[in-house]
Amino acid sequence: MxxxxxxxxxxxxxxxxxxxxxxxxxxxxxxxxxxxxxxxxxxxxxxxxxxxxxxxxxxxxxxxxxxxxxxxxxxxxxxxxxxxxxxxxxxxxxxxxxxxxxxxxxxxxxxxxxxxxxxxxxxxxxxxxxxxxxxxxxxxxxxxxxxAFRSFAIARSLGAADTYVEDALGQMEAGDLESAVLSARQAFGHAVDALLEGEGEFGSHQPKWRANRFKAATPGVLTFDEYWAVETLQTYDNADPLPWIKMVLALCQDIAMRVDVS
Amino acid sequence: MNHVVDRSESVPRRVLGIRIRRMKDDFLIGDEDRALLIEDIAAFIFASLDGHRSTTKVAQLVAQEYGVDEGTALADVVEFLGDLADQGIIEW
Known part of the structure; x- marks a missing residue:
């Protein structure tokens, strides 16, 4: 300082x-x-x-x-x-x-x-x-x-991501795409938190610092630009939200595949 | 054998919403109380499913990694993925 x-x-x-x-x-x-x-x-x-x-x-x-x-x-x-x-x-x-x-x-x-x-x-x-x-x-x-602090944090964040993925899928099935978009965004945030916690960047209770934590962690699964594109809805199409929602949910799953909880 | 040929060019994808936890190189799939543990070569196959690779391509990766012939690898991969599809874990 x-x-x-x-x-x-x-x-x-x-x-x-x-x-x-x-x-x-x-x-x-x-x-x-x-x-x-x-x-x-x-x-x-x-x-x-x-x-x-x-x-x-x-x-x-x-x-x-x-x-x-x-x-x-x-x-x-x-x-x-x-x-x-x-x-x-x-x-x-x-x-x-x-x-x-x-x-x-x-x-x-x-x-x-x-x-x-x-x-x-x-x-x-x-x-x-x-x-x-x-x-x-x-x-x-x-x-x-x-x-096991790291494992606890990762498991907590992945669990939260799973919950929102489930919400998004149900909302998609019901045709409530606006809610599904919001759930997908929440799921993605928690999945990224898990990714960062896997790299030792904790503090996911303060999402305002997620971008900074991402830059500090530099996880291999996603580049910062890829992360930021989702976080800021860069490819979201309001006329056709489904592809964006599915892409985000698949990305959450890809992250879960890569983060070692053990 | 026809089943193997039928699936060879299909692209297997993980079903959205399936709970996945990675533990070192293994995977726990599904809810904790009835989770399926995927280990060793099965874990390698599962990790190879990126939603773009065909079954044949996955089998080629297995053949290279484990030193088996591609025909045998393809048959094993199709059988394993068929089991996962039956359990709703992957889709073609």
Missing amino acids: GNRTAEDWLAPLRERHLIPEGIRAAFVVGSVARGWHNPRSDYDIYVVSDSLYAAETSEAIPVPLEPSFVTVEVFYAQEKRWEVKYWSDSQIDQMLAKVSWDAYERGSIPGNALASIEELTLARLGHCLPLIGADWVEERRSQLGRT
Whole structure:
């Protein structure tokens, strides 16, 4: 992030006494950490400590973990909105345990393994910018790589794609082509998410970044231009939607053929 | 044998809506509780169905990959694809 040092990032937090005791790590996440930010982007920072930080000013967000919430502090500085989210070290352990190979092989339902906030948090470990505790971040990345997180994410996305394909087929059979077009678009989005997750590009709960994630992953199955042509309906013919719908559904299947879920 | 000749120039396609999961080089086809596992040479054949290749062309790929003669490969491919067609997994 330009010439900004870790201390430059941490100074506004220190001034506001937002660095807790027992801190294990602090890291920048989101668009800034990926280099995808724009002049209106917020600054998002995660802080992990032994005990969950909570102050009177903290907002609590429920999570299916113990403790059953994470806390958030929001402030404005340097003409930016800063959002600092606090996790306990134990909560990170619990999320990693939810996506263990044991859990995967027991048949845990992929879409239910993690709440969106949990999946996004684990996904963000892969591309964060450590400010404190670089070793902690590296160890957690390594642990994540030994879990079935990738397989869970792929299976979830392919399952969602299958559901929309089924919807599109039914809508086509009923002659409801407008709905079928929308379902095909949804199916394609999830199929591409699976493809990107197969390449280690997670974060499919934020489809606004799909094009950027695609460019970062450069999957061999589709070129960016091929992907973008479908995403932006370049060959869609409103007078005859059926060929486009069938092409997209076949493409979803081609992607499923190529993405290894194991 | 006539069945083999009949299908040789047909283009087999995977039926849209069939659930497919790839595991390394193998495929699980259909719903998990009654999924069909396609392995080894069958997986190679299934992966070769791109909606453009004829059955003969698929058999040629099999012959090259596994070192068998094209006639034998064609007969085996037609038989395998016939089974898949009976199960609604591919169509001609």
